[in-house]
Amino acid sequence: MAENIVNSTGLAAKNNKKTGYWNKREKTNLITAILFLLPNIIGFLAFTLIPVIVSFIISFFDWELVGDPVFAGLKNYYNLLFSDRLFLKVILNTLYYVGSYVTLNVIIAMSLALWLTRNLKGVLVFRSVFFLPQVMPIVALALIWKMMYLPKYGLINLFLGLFGVPDINWLFDPRFAMLGIVITSGWMGFGYNMVIFIAGIKGIPQSMFEAAWIDGANKWQCFWRITLPLLSPSVFYAVVMTIISSFQVFDQTMVMTGGSPANSTNTIVLYLYQNGFQFFKMGYASAIAWVLFAFIFVVTMIQMKLQKDWVYYE
Amino acid sequence: MEEKIKRENYVRSRFFKSLEYVLLVFTSCVFLIPIVWMFSTSLKPNNETMSIPPKLIGSTIEWGNYAKAWNFLPFGVFMKNSFIVAVTVTVLVVITSSLAAYAFARIQFKGRDTLFLMYLGTLMIPQQVTMIPLFIIMKKLGWVDTYQALILPVSFTAFGTFLMRQFFLTIPQELEEAGRIDGCSPFGLYARIIMPMSKPALSTLAIFSFIGQWRNFLWPLIVINKTDMKTLPLGIRMFQGQYGTEWNLLMCATAIVIIPSILIFIILQKYLVEGISLTGMGGR
Secondary structure (H helix, E strand, O other), rough: HHHHHHHHOOOOOOOOOOOOOOOOOHHHHHHHHHHHHHHHHHHHHHHHHHHHHHHHHOOOEEEEOOOOOOEEEOOHHHHHHHOOHHHEEEEEEEEHHHHHHHHHHHHHHHHHHHHHOOOOOOOOHHHHHHHHHHHOOOOHOOOOOOHOOOOOOOOOHHHHOOOOOOOHHHHHHHOOOHHHHHHHHHHHHHHHHHHHHHHHOOOHHHHHHHHHOOOOHHHHHHHHHHHHHHHHHHHHHHHHHHHHHHOOOOHHHHHOOOOOOOOOOHHHHHHHHHHOOOOOHHHHHHHHHHHHHHHHHHHHHHHHHHHHHHHOOO | OOHHHHHHHHHHHHHHHHHHHHHHHHHHHHHHHHHHHHHHHHHOHHHHOOOOOOOOOOOOOOOHHHHHHHHHHHHHHHHHHHHHHHHHHHHHHHHHHHHHHHHHOOOOOOOHHHHHHHHHHHHHHHHHHHHHHHHHHHHHHHOOOOHHHHHHHHHOOOOHHHHHHHHHOOOOOOHHHHHHHOOOHHHHHHHHHHHHHHHHHHHHHHHHHHHHHHOOOOOHHHOOOHHHHHHHHHHHHHHHHHHOOOOHHHHHHHHHHHHHHHHHHHHHHHHHHHHHHOOOOOOO
């Protein structure tokens, strides 16, 4: 896939044979290219590429920031994967979050996208309304929800109480805290995917549906046999992107619960933050970051492989 | 008789359409409840923030809560910082990414594809990987608690370059050929032909950069300690740390942080939503 992107190049003309190792055209091109690239590349090297390499190296050391790094080989990784009980819980928490959040997000986004593409007036307004949380700092929205989740007086419990549901301690109950965070995140996040799906649905030519109508298809069949398959590239994109970003969840868990109760809402990035910037275990934290990368990488690769099975490209 | 049936059908479908509309309005209102509740709580006196049954408006409307919250912490400074950082990053991203993208899309040079692959590769690496070394670098440079620390590390990611390069590739070559025949320099081609044609992609990039920086929490949290260098997200976190149990004031602080977002949204919403639809992307 990467090759396709790289090879879809602009200029078709290739330089023909040269008088020396560098002919004049190549030289000027190179200089021009360097001038164009320079601002971005300097920053890219300094703030992205080199830190990535340094991070990898640090992960093999023990470093408490004061004092010198001490080489530790694979110890950090070994501990993380095999002896750190808390990290195991953190991974499970994160997987639970990713699984439930992505599902919730995509289902709501798709439902609303289908609804908003039904020839209603003023749809643009509604589209904007549902997208609104995407422009606001997560920490601010998370605090509103924290208040709504309060036991006894919080809006959520008062509402559930109307149906006879007993008070739930939400963010203080290890069984419900993560669920609460998932719901909050769903509210904040589905608008984005909804917009993507709306664009996808609008891209489906009407002729498809007309042909189906003529053949006597009902609404349900239209959805499953036409809309969904034609939308599958968008769905694939949305799911992959949402999974990747949800693995990195931090703001909500930090601000709503700080990882409690009983570490039931501690997620990978929060754990990274605690180890790196509260306990200052730089090497260990770096290793956590790379484990995070490994998770994201593996999950994305699996998605790519599965793509052939369920994504329909024309 | 036929006419009557037609009219009945028409009335019925109109009825269902209106019902659907009402349902949609209802759903949006339910969706907005948290925001409404935030405003409602912010104006209540302290002892009325928690009540059964919940009230939309308290016994008095305490506009003074906002003044109190504003004075507890320097929100004006937080807003200024957020704004400076967001604008500067946006400008840097748009300029450097488009320049580099032009090189990748239109200039043949040795090693171009390898270099671009490297850019692409880093897209997969989450920001958390670079955070720790970047923090150490900031410390060594003495850049902790400075604007540079907030702006520079985030202005040069591969994402913008990738987005612009893909877009540039869709621009037909003929225009540049014409320009080149007229003796235009590469930079001239970039500035006078390519860039003006790239407004949709550029505005998408600009808007997403701005909003991304406006919402950014983790990196500023790591690199800023001094109160007067904090951005809005850090400010609200600080407020929570100090006055977290005074829900009405906390909601004022939240409103203070959210209102600029709403304003920005109203101004930009057309471009925002179109931008995602157009490019199918936007840094998440």
